[in-house]
Amino acid sequence: MDEILxxxxxxxxxxxxxxEAGLMTLEQGGDDQExxxxxxxxxxxxxxxxxxxxxxxxxxxxHVLENLxxxxxxxxxxxxxxxxSVILSACDHIRALLACIASPQSDLEAALAHEGAQLVDSMxxxxxxxxxxxxxxxxxxxxxxxxxxxxxxxxxxxxSSNPCWxxxxxxxxxxxxxxxxxxxxxxxxxxxxxxxxxxxxxxxxPLAEEMDPESCYLGYEIDLEADVEPVTQANLEQVFQFVQxxxxxxxxxxxxxxxxYAALMASLPESLARxxxxxxxxxxxxxxxxxxxxxxxxxxxxxxxxxxxxVENGPSSSGGATVPGSRIVAAKERTGxxxxxxxxxxxxxxxxxxxxxxxVIAGSSAQLxxxxxxxxxxTEAMALLSRLLEEVxxxxxxxxxxxxxxxxxxxxxxxxxxxxETGKQIDLELRGGETELDKSVVEKLADxxxxxxxxxxxxxxxxxxxxxxxxxxxTGRVTLNAYHDTGCVVIEVADDGGGxxxxxxxxxxxxxxxxxxxxxxxxxxxxNLIFEPGFSTAEQVSNLSGRGVGMDVVKKSILALRGTxxxxxxxxxxxxxxxxxxxxxxxxxxxxVSVGGGAYVIPLDSVVECLELKEGEALGNVLNLRGQPLPxxxxxxxxxxxxxxxxxxxxxxxxxxxQRAGIVVDQLQGEYHTVIKPLGNLFRHLRGLAGSSIMGxxxxxxxxxxxxxIQLATLAEHDQNAGSTRHRLxxxxxxxxxxx
Amino acid sequence: xxxxxxAQRYADLAAGDANQYLTFTSRGEMFAIGILNVKEIIEFGxxxxxxxxxxxxxxxxxxxxxxxxxxxxxxxxxxxxxxxQRRTCxxxxxxxxxxxxxxxxxxxxxxxxxxxxPPGEIEPPPSFGARIRTDFIAGMxxxxxxxxxxxxxxxxxxxxxxxxxxxxxxxxxxxxxEADAT
Numbered sequence: 001m002d003e004i005l006x007x008x009x010x011x012x013x014x015x016x017x018x019x020e021a022g023l024m025t026l027e028q029g030g031d032d033q034e035x036x037x038x039x040x041x042x043x044x045x046x047x048x049x050x051x052x053x054x055x056x057x058x059x060x061x062x063h064v065l066e067n068l069x070x071x072x073x074x075x076x077x078x079x080x081x082x083x084x085s086v087i088l089s090a091c092d093h094i095r096a097l098l099a100c101i102a103s104p105q106s107d108l109e110a111a112l113a114h115e116g117a118q119l120v121d122s123m124x125x126x127x128x129x130x131x132x133x134x135x136x137x138x139x140x141x142x143x144x145x146x147x148x149x150x151x152x153x154x155x156x157x158x159x160s161s162n163p164c165w166x167x168x169x170x171x172x173x174x175x176x177x178x179x180x181x182x183x184x185x186x187x188x189x190x191x192x193x194x195x196x197x198x199x200x201x202x203x204x205x206p207l208a209e210e211m212d213p214e215s216c217y218l219g220y221e222i223d224l225e226a227d228v229e230p231v232t233q234a235n236l237e238q239v240f241q242f243v244q245x246x247x248x249x250x251x252x253x254x255x256x257x258x259x260x261y262a263a264l265m266a267s268l269p270e271s272l273a274r275x276x277x278x279x280x281x282x283x284x285x286x287x288x289x290x291x292x293x294x295x296x297x298x299x300x301x302x303x304x305x306x307x308x309x310x311v312e313n314g315p316s317s318s319g320g321a322t323v324p325g326s327r328i329v330a331a332k333e334r335t336g337x338x339x340x341x342x343x344x345x346x347x348x349x350x351x352x353x354x355x356x357x358x359x360v361i362a363g364s365s366a367q368l369x370x371x372x373x374x375x376x377x378x379t380e381a382m383a384l385l386s387r388l389l390e391e392v393x394x395x396x397x398x399x400x401x402x403x404x405x406x407x408x409x410x411x412x413x414x415x416x417x418x419x420x421e422t423g424k425q426i427d428l429e430l431r432g433g434e435t436e437l438d439k440s441v442v443e444k445l446a447d448x449x450x451x452x453x454x455x456x457x458x459x460x461x462x463x464x465x466x467x468x469x470x471x472x473x474x475t476g477r478v479t480l481n482a483y484h485d486t487g488c489v490v491i492e493v494a495d496d497g498g499g500x501x502x503x504x505x506x507x508x509x510x511x512x513x514x515x516x517x518x519x520x521x522x523x524x525x526x527x528n529l530i531f532e533p534g535f536s537t538a539e540q541v542s543n544l545s546g547r548g549v550g551m552d553v554v555k556k557s558i559l560a561l562r563g564t565x566x567x568x569x570x571x572x573x574x575x576x577x578x579x580x581x582x583x584x585x586x587x588x589x590x591x592x593v594s595v596g597g598g599a600y601v602i603p604l605d606s607v608v609e610c611l612e613l614k615e616g617e618a619l620g621n622v623l624n625l626r627g628q629p630l631p632x633x634x635x636x637x638x639x640x641x642x643x644x645x646x647x648x649x650x651x652x653x654x655x656x657x658x659q660r661a662g663i664v665v666d667q668l669q670g671e672y673h674t675v676i677k678p679l680g681n682l683f684r685h686l687r688g689l690a691g692s693s694i695m696g697x698x699x700x701x702x703x704x705x706x707x708x709x710i711q712l713a714t715l716a717e718h719d720q721n722a723g724s725t726r727h728r729l730x731x732x733x734x735x736x737x738x739x740x
Numbered sequence: 741x742x743x744x745x746x747a748q749r750y751a752d753l754a755a756g757d758a759n760q761y762l763t764f765t766s767r768g769e770m771f772a773i774g775i776l777n778v779k780e781i782i783e784f785g786x787x788x789x790x791x792x793x794x795x796x797x798x799x800x801x802x803x804x805x806x807x808x809x810x811x812x813x814x815x816x817x818x819x820x821x822x823x824x825q826r827r828t829c830x831x832x833x834x835x836x837x838x839x840x841x842x843x844x845x846x847x848x849x850x851x852x853x854x855x856x857x858p859p860g861e862i863e864p865p866p867s868f869g870a871r872i873r874t875d876f877i878a879g880m881x882x883x884x885x886x887x888x889x890x891x892x893x894x895x896x897x898x899x900x901x902x903x904x905x906x907x908x909x910x911x912x913x914x915x916x917x918e919a920d921a922t
Contacts, residue, residue, distance in 0.1 A: 640792070680809060682902055682903050683793070685906055700807055
């Protein structure tokens with residue numbers, strides 16, 4: 001059962017995401033039928049699955065939501081901002097209900113029940129508003145009847161004399177392919193009562209040469225006489241729960257109003273004449289008496305445009321009508337989409353990638369041996385094998401990469417809500433959504449980005465009046481942009497607001513005791529103060545931000561991803577946060593160097609050139625590179641690697657974040673393609689190294705994190721200038737490791 | 741043997757495992773660790789040093805494709821670093837901290853044997869005198885009239901604490917604050 005629940009939670013949250021995305025499109029004016037249908041289907045699926053796992057609270061709540069969506073879908077209600085807000089809150093409510101079921105908390109439950117009741121009330125208000133004398137019954141077909149402007153005449157107003165439940169079902173084309181057997185449903189129905197009339201409809205079956213024997217073209221009109229046990233609509237629907245998404249199902253209780261039969265007939269693909277015959281047989285309608293008035297009625301309704309289905313081949317053509325139900329088509333499209341995606345647990349992928357990584361390593365050592373053996377054929381075979389292995393590795397690494405677009409899209413909702421709360425008008429611009437990033441990074445990025453976006457709206461964008469006064473467009477703009485840059489993924493969060501106020505930040509920092517009154521700081525240093533813990537410039541502590549947790553947390557989480565965050569601002573123009581993130585776990589094209597006995601990999605993207613270090617050319621730690629000063633650092637000194645430097649040393653010129661530097665190493669080994677093995681939690685505070693990799697020899701090589709290495713070297717030099725660093729370090733090390 | 745009897749036997753075996761300890765020597769003293777934490781024992785091989793880490797982190801090794809950190813127990817206990825000899829081993833342990841499971845290797849002078857120490861034969865650690873931090877000691881096992889220190893590997897190999905120390909060794913002040921908070 002837990003497994004089913006897990007699947008349900010997963011599916012429900014996905015469907016909720018879909019609904020939210022759809023609602024956002026809707027609000028931005030994308031008022032097309034397909035979007036509405038998609039939202040409706042998502043809600044319908046949630047309701048259905050909730051029924052399967054017997055979560056009545058969710059099922060009932062979603063049912064009301066579904067009704068409202070159905071009205072929207074059929075064009076009887078026009079969506080407006082308030083309504084979308086309520087529907088969005090309803091989505092949130094379902095999420096909350098799910099969370100509550102996942103980890104029950106009694107006080108929360110009560111609050112949720114209250115919230116749910118309120119939402120149901122406001123949704124009901126709209127539903128009722130639309131239909132006038134809404135009879136508030138279930139089912140989809142009669143929804144169209146409710147709004148019927150005409151046709152309060154004649155027999156249609158009457159009640160069918162049919163004492164049986166009438167079940168009308170058209171199976172989806174893929175029913176057989178999904179392993180379902182229509183006969184089994186009949187069997188299950190017969191367990192609920194006696195089947196009085198079963199009319200098999202195969203009218204949609206095409207000619208033999210066009211027919212696909214694996215497709216299901218069947219439909220049934222069934223009259224079911226309930227046994228002594230009371231049968232409810234829900235019981236009967238449950239029979240079809242496995243196919244409810246892909247079949248067109250309509251269930252009418254005994255003695256249903258004739259109007260409902262009329263609506264049902266109108267919605268079915270078969271010709272009216274044929275249907276009248278079937279329904280007449282079942283006794284639901286007396287053929288001669290009612291058919292004529294029914295026809296009239298249906299024609300009227302069609303003319304009034306209240307029916308979403310065309311019945312053009314109804315009264316006129318008496319032959320086999322072949323218009324399939326629109327829902328069947330929709331269901332088919334959807335199942336088609338599902339099959340293109342395979343859901344795989346992340347651990348399985350990880351272990352596959354690990355294995356492939358090892359395979360590549362084993363392959364390269366085998367290739368080395370083959371080359372040494374001098375056997376030409378063997379060498380050739382091994383070369384081919386290695387190339388294939390590398391392709392396999394590239395392909396499997398690609399499996400973990402996801403586009404940031406998904407994460408970006410979620411911010412539409414955030415921006416909308418935040419903008420409403422603050423009463424500002426905001427446009428969100430998304431760029432570079434197709435940029436790929438490792439899934440684990442993307443997941444950890446969502447929260448920091450959320451903070452940044454909310455901050456941009458709350459603090460960055462000015463109020464409408466201020467914007468007008470400054471001659472800017474009233475609508476503020478927040479931009480999320482992602483792109484690749486020298487082995488990193490860069491994500492920018494920018495706004496076109498007032499920019500950071502240097503004076504205010506400075507004053508606040510002094511007030512909070514973060515800096516000295518007389519401290520001389522560059523503009524950038526001042527901007528960076530906002531990342532200090534406990535710093536907040538908002539004069540008003542709002543619901544959204546300004547609690548002084550935020551920017552420091554953002555910085556911490558970006559650092560935890562081994563990324564960096566910078567802020568750029570120009571007064572009156574806006575603020576831009578630039579996040580640089582490594583492509584962790586992604587394959588790395590590296591440049592292998594060695595110092596002492598150890599091997600180090602410098603990411604190839606950041607390598608500019610290599611040159612020999614000549615005696616007397618360097619001044620201190622600065623080299624003359626074609627007339628330009630190039631600061632360099634010696635890996636041997638920085639990493640405290642023992643042993644004397646060889647006579648010939650080399651400099652690898654690297655570039656990171658617009659800064660160039662040289663790294664002095666012993667030997668250059670050449671290009672090296674490998675899988676990053678994380679160093680693990682123990683080394684998470686370690687700067688300067690991005691991970692490790694296993695070489696063909698089985699030894700471990702360390703991967704250099706160029707930006708943080710440069711930062712480290714800068715810090716080390718600062719400290720050295722300050723004097724006592726080495727001492728302090730030694731002392732701390734002793735204190736930390738000695739016995740108490 | 742019926743299934744219930746078989747199940748009983750497995751349960752007994754598991755309970756038996758919980759009372760078993762691997763003994764080894766480090767800096768000339770004998771220590772014991774619960775056998776359930778031990779994954780494997782391997783010969784001392786090539787260890788890649790990680791720069792800018794405290795001395796008790798000896799480096800990392802390649803354990804069949806996984807990079808595993810290796811801790812020098814002797815340095816961790818406050819002595820000099822372990823000189824490698826013919827019998828020097830790396831014991832690979834599984835350390836669970838919160839939800840995370842991490843494999844760590846420890847360098848020991850030699851591995852001795854697996855001993856059965858029933859719970860009744862284990863005394864609480866003395867408040868001082870064992871020459872290592874008291875929180876490193878899970879208990880004092882009585883074996884053949886001698887005491888053997890049973891190590892509490894959750895403390896000895898606390899990833900949190902060691903990572904914080906590694907941060908200090910690199911001299912970044914913000915990391916120290918962070919480490920104190922955790």
